[in-house]
Amino acid sequence: xxxxxxxxxxxxxxxxxxxxxxxxxxxxxxxxxxxxxxxxxxxxxxxxxxxxxxxxxxxxxxxxxxxxxxxxxxxxxxxxxxxxxxxxxxxxxxxxxxxxxxxxxxx
Amino acid sequence: xxxxxxxxxxxxxxxxxxxxxxxxxxxxxxxxxxxxxxxxxxxxxxxxxxxxxxxxxxxxxxxxxxxxxxxxxxxxxxxxxxxxxxxxxxxxxxxxxxxxxxxxxxxxxxxxxxxxxxxxxxxxxxxxxxxxxxxxxxxxxxxxxxxxxxxxxxxxxxxxxxxxxxxxxxxxxxxxxxxxxxxxxxxxxxxxxxxxxxxxxxxxxxxxxxxxxxxx
Numbered sequence: 001x002x003x004x005x006x007x008x009x010x011x012x013x014x015x016x017x018x019x020x021x022x023x024x025x026x027x028x029x030x031x032x033x034x035x036x037x038x039x040x041x042x043x044x045x046x047x048x049x050x051x052x053x054x055x056x057x058x059x060x061x062x063x064x065x066x067x068x069x070x071x072x073x074x075x076x077x078x079x080x081x082x083x084x085x086x087x088x089x090x091x092x093x094x095x096x097x098x099x100x101x102x103x104x105x106x107x
Numbered sequence: 108x109x110x111x112x113x114x115x116x117x118x119x120x121x122x123x124x125x126x127x128x129x130x131x132x133x134x135x136x137x138x139x140x141x142x143x144x145x146x147x148x149x150x151x152x153x154x155x156x157x158x159x160x161x162x163x164x165x166x167x168x169x170x171x172x173x174x175x176x177x178x179x180x181x182x183x184x185x186x187x188x189x190x191x192x193x194x195x196x197x198x199x200x201x202x203x204x205x206x207x208x209x210x211x212x213x214x215x216x217x218x219x220x221x222x223x224x225x226x227x228x229x230x231x232x233x234x235x236x237x238x239x240x241x242x243x244x245x246x247x248x249x250x251x252x253x254x255x256x257x258x259x260x261x262x263x264x265x266x267x268x269x270x271x272x273x274x275x276x277x278x279x280x281x282x283x284x285x286x287x288x289x290x291x292x293x294x295x296x297x298x299x300x301x302x303x304x305x306x307x308x309x310x311x312x313x314x315x316x317x318x319x320x321x322x323x
Contacts, residue, residue, distance in 0.1 A: 008195060009195065014188060014192060014195070021184045025181060032315070033322050044315040045315070048311055048312050055311070068133065069133060069136060075140060076136075077143065080147045083151055
């Protein structure tokens with residue numbers, strides 16, 4: 001069996017990611033006070049997703065893990081997208097289509 | 108065939124440490140997937156009600172202290188750094204560094220929970236805890252009680268996970284002091300680290316979604 005050496009990241013890598021996370025935290029607080037209308041949510045979530053990616057890839061060492069580990073990690077978030085996507089597609093499309101029932105209920 | 112007695116921490120049903128390590132890692136990620144399922148449900152409730160009651164959500168968010176929320180975010184990210192450095196020390200077999208970094212992580216987690224307690228106390232005094240005392244009526248949109256129900260449910264569940272994490276830290280410190288870990292075997296430190304980073308990730312989403320609404 002091959003001896004796979006444990007990958008140890010240099011201290012500088014952890015510190016660089018830490019500084020990036022701090023910067024993104026400051027950015028998200030600042031961005032919350034800027035009015036860009038409907039894009040405020042997108043900006044906030046994009047920053048949050050970036051921070052999460054940094055934590056997952058470097059702090060949780062996913063970047064240096066096997067592809068099978070990537071599949072496990074990806075599966076969880078993929079499932080989350082399905083949950084959000086299908087649930088929201090239901091709620092956001094309420095009232096779009098008229099039916100006999102909706103006409104009956106509306107009176 | 109590896110001599111299982113010669114390799115510290117190697118269980119008999121694994122061929123070698125590499126296989127055991129990979130299995131442990133996949134098992135931990137499988138558990139984290141269930142945690143994603145768990146918190147995902149709460150986030151979905153948040154999503155549905157926020158799209159229905161955006162004004163009440165913004166009004167509720169205004170009652171949360173951005174300063175304390177931001178400080179807590181910084182504290183948790185620092186604790187993720189110290190935890191990652193503890194895992195790194197584990198891989199290098201440096202016992203003193205392991206203990207130092209885990210203790211630091213524990214202290215930072217305690218700071219977070221302390222600030223959270225202060226926030227919860229404020230909410231209690233401001234009549235923002237859902238229930239009979241929520242109000243006064245007419246001044247707050249009625250759906251704000253929903254927002255605060257979610258606030259307490261989500262941050263409460265998060266805090267509960269942090270308490271469990273704190274317990275795991277103490278367990279790790281005891282094991283490290285007793286010399287159970289080495290450069291060849293430090294998987295428990297790494298797995299607890301994954302758990303702690305996950306708890307940090309949940310907060311990274313909670314902070315903007317709860318604290319930073321309607322500030323423009």
